[in-house]
Amino acid sequence: MPKVITIKTRIQDFFIEIGELSIFTGRFFKEVFSRPFEFKELIKQCYNIGNKSLLLVAVTGFIIGLVITLQTRPTLQEFGAESWMPSMVSISIIREIGPVIIALICAGKVGSGIGAELGSMRVTEQIDAMEVSGTNPFKYLVVTRVLACTFMLPVLVIFGDTIALYGSYIVENLKGEVSFVLYFNKVFNALEFGDIIPATIKTFFFGYAIGIVGCFKGYYCKKGTAGVGIAANSAVVFSSLLLFIIDFIAVFITDIFFEI
Amino acid sequence: MTREQNISQSIEEKPSKRIMLDIKGLFKSFEDNHVLNGFNLKLHEGENLVIMGKSGSGKSVMIKCLVGLMQPDSGEIQVMGKDISKLNQTELDDLRTEIGFLFQGSALYDSMTVRENLEFPLRRHKKKFGDIKDTTALVTEALDSVGLAHTMDLMPSELSGGMKRRVALARTLILKPKIILYDEPTSGLDPITSKEIIELMKNIQKKYKTSSLIITHDVDCARVVSERMILLVDGINYAEGSFKELSELSDKKIRAFFK
Ligand SMILES: Nc1ncnc2c1ncn2[C@@H]1O[C@H](COP(=O)(O)OP(=O)(O)OP(=O)(O)O)[C@@H](O)[C@H]1O
Ligand SMILES: [Mg+2]
Numbered sequence A: 001m002p003k004v005i006t007i008k009t010r011i012q013d014f015f016i017e018i019g020e021l022s023i024f025t026g027r028f029f030k031e032v033f034s035r036p037f038e039f040k041e042l043i044k045q046c047y048n049i050g051n052k053s054l055l056l057v058a059v060t061g062f063i064i065g066l067v068i069t070l071q072t073r074p075t076l077q078e079f080g081a082e083s084w085m086p087s088m089v090s091i092s093i094i095r096e097i098g099p100v101i102i103a104l105i106c107a108g109k110v111g112s113g114i115g116a117e118l119g120s121m122r123v124t125e126q127i128d129a130m131e132v133s134g135t136n137p138f139k140y141l142v143v144t145r146v147l148a149c150t151f152m153l154p155v156l157v158i159f160g161d162t163i164a165l166y167g168s169y170i171v172e173n174l175k176g177e178v179s180f181v182l183y184f185n186k187v188f189n190a191l192e193f194g195d196i197i198p199a200t201i202k203t204f205f206f207g208y209a210i211g212i213v214g215c216f217k218g219y220y221c222k223k224g225t226a227g228v229g230i231a232a233n234s235a236v237v238f239s240s241l242l243l244f245i246i247d248f249i250a251v252f253i254t255d256i257f258f259e260i
Numbered sequence B: 001m002t003r004e005q006n007i008s009q010s011i012e013e014k015p016s017k018r019i020m021l022d023i024k025g026l027f028k029s030f031e032d033n034h035v036l037n038g039f040n041l042k043l044h045e046g047e048n049l050v051i052m053g054k055s056g057s058g059k060s061v062m063i064k065c066l067v068g069l070m071q072p073d074s075g076e077i078q079v080m081g082k083d084i085s086k087l088n089q090t091e092l093d094d095l096r097t098e099i100g101f102l103f104q105g106s107a108l109y110d111s112m113t114v115r116e117n118l119e120f121p122l123r124r125h126k127k128k129f130g131d132i133k134d135t136t137a138l139v140t141e142a143l144d145s146v147g148l149a150h151t152m153d154l155m156p157s158e159l160s161g162g163m164k165r166r167v168a169l170a171r172t173l174i175l176k177p178k179i180i181l182y183d184e185p186t187s188g189l190d191p192i193t194s195k196e197i198i199e200l201m202k203n204i205q206k207k208y209k210t211s212s213l214i215i216t217h218d219v220d221c222a223r224v225v226s227e228r229m230i231l232l233v234d235g236i237n238y239a240e241g242s243f244k245e246l247s248e249l250s251d252k253k254i255r256a257f258f259k
Helices: A002-031 A038-080 A082-123 A126-132 A137-176 A180-190 A193-219 A225-258 B003-013 B059-066 B091-097 B114-124 B134-146 B161-173 B193-207 B219-225 B244-247 B250-259
Strands: B019-030 B033-044 B048-052 B076-080 B099-102 B179-183 B212-214 B226-235 B235-242
Touching: A002 A193, A038 A137, A082 A126, A082 A137, A082 A193, A082 A225, A126 A137, A126 A225, A126 B019, A126 B059, A126 B099, A126 B212, A137 A180, A193 A225, A225 B161, A225 B226, B003 B059, B003 B091, B019 B059, B019 B212, B033 B048, B033 B212, B033 B235, B048 B114, B048 B219, B059 B076, B059 B212, B099 B161, B114 B134, B114 B161, B134 B161, B161 B193, B193 B212, B193 B219, B212 B219, B226 B244, B226 B250, B235 B244, B244 B250
Parallel strands: B048 B212, B048 B226, B099 B179, B179 B212
Antiparallel strands: B019 B033, B019 B076, B226 B235
16 A cells, blocks of 8 residues: 555645745745845846846747747648738747746746755855844845746746747748748737737746745755755746646636637 | 843842853754753853754754744743843844854855855844945954955855855954854864864954854864853753863763863
8 A cells, every 4th residue: 555655645745835835925925015125136136037048048939939830830831821820820929838938948947046046055054144144034035036036037938939939930931931021010910918918917927936936945945965956856846837737727817808 | 021130130140240141941852853951051241151062962953042043942042131032023133233153064155255245244234333335344354353354355165164164253253243152163174274263263252352152072172262161961051160170070971072
């Protein structure tokens, strides 16, 4: 029976973790609205996050655009519907593929970075040192990072989506000789509020999830260098999982309000 | 307890000197691991008190309870006459400006330069210093007192272990605390650097008239700096006295420290 027991304890651990994360979230919302605000640190973190992932997001976005267009083109061509390409690609990128893939990339890059950074600060007693010197470490480290992720992820997604559309345009231009203006005309004709607004709102939640999970894992890091590795690793795993759950809920809600 | 009561109590106990730290019956356990079992301690003004205990005996746990980084299971902790369990966050932070804490592993913020490390404690402790526009003078003074003024713009990763410890010491000094808690100031350092750090501690004591609580398992360090010693064994203060007195006792557990 050992196998059953491990699965059972794993499920238990998972729910304990969800509980602890909820408490952590509660503390975040309590501290985020109380003085003093760490604006300088917030700006620094925003810059860090954007700066760290910009290139990665650009490359990923570009490749997504290229690949999707290359892959779907033949199918549409079979039906004689190539002129639908721009609208199809833009809707799929903006609504779903862009946000999810870029969020996953950021979970890997930013989430693990936060987990490792806070984890090593915990292990080397830097967080304790902050507390002793009268600065609330939760506010200084956690609140700023979570907010920075929440604000920066939408920016990165919009940036990535744009690059993806460019990538798609390049393929279209090479294969079907569509002009730039015509292509983007079709793109913007196809997109509606119902596509852009929910997709953008959900990226805020994605960013929040990446930030809070990374901070949670790092802040309560177990002692020792092994603990830092585990913190970084589980930050990525847990936040990726959370991203999909949020995405599912977001699509569900969007379906009710916008009837896609 | 009112303030008057506090004062009269401390006068009774030690007529001449003020009591800076007072721990009574401190208990702390982690699940089945009973670390502290009723530890008592009094630190008088201007005194150098050394706590010795072997690795894992709960020395770090004890001073973390002192500054409110850990909650004890039971027991009373008074810092300069204030019961720290009864303070709110602001009062606790104010009290912490009077306590310097040198961490076992230095605990420098490794994403900041030496200068930013030293400025960090100043940002929340404006009450004590007023709103300082230019911190350069304070930072230079603190770094000068540990002989590292030239490292101001380096990152902690560019410093050696001994230098890190000294910068950490400068960071605790910058608030001019009345009490300094040293958690193994010489651990992990070579004998020569250890001597330098010990010298530094004595100079600081003279210059700033601080009361110091020094945790160590380095006998040389204890011999040089201690005025009074407490041996922490089995979670209690097993023996108390001057270095000379303790080193002459024949108890087996005590002898083990002085080999
Ligand atoms: N956060 C914690 N959670 C669980 N156990 C802990 C925690 N902190 C300390 N302990 C346990 O408390 C005991 C005392 O630890 P402490 O760090 O105080 O030892 P120490 O006397 O400072 O030793 P050293 O000289 O090695 O620094 C150890 O057995 C340790 O395992
Ligand atoms: Mg220790």
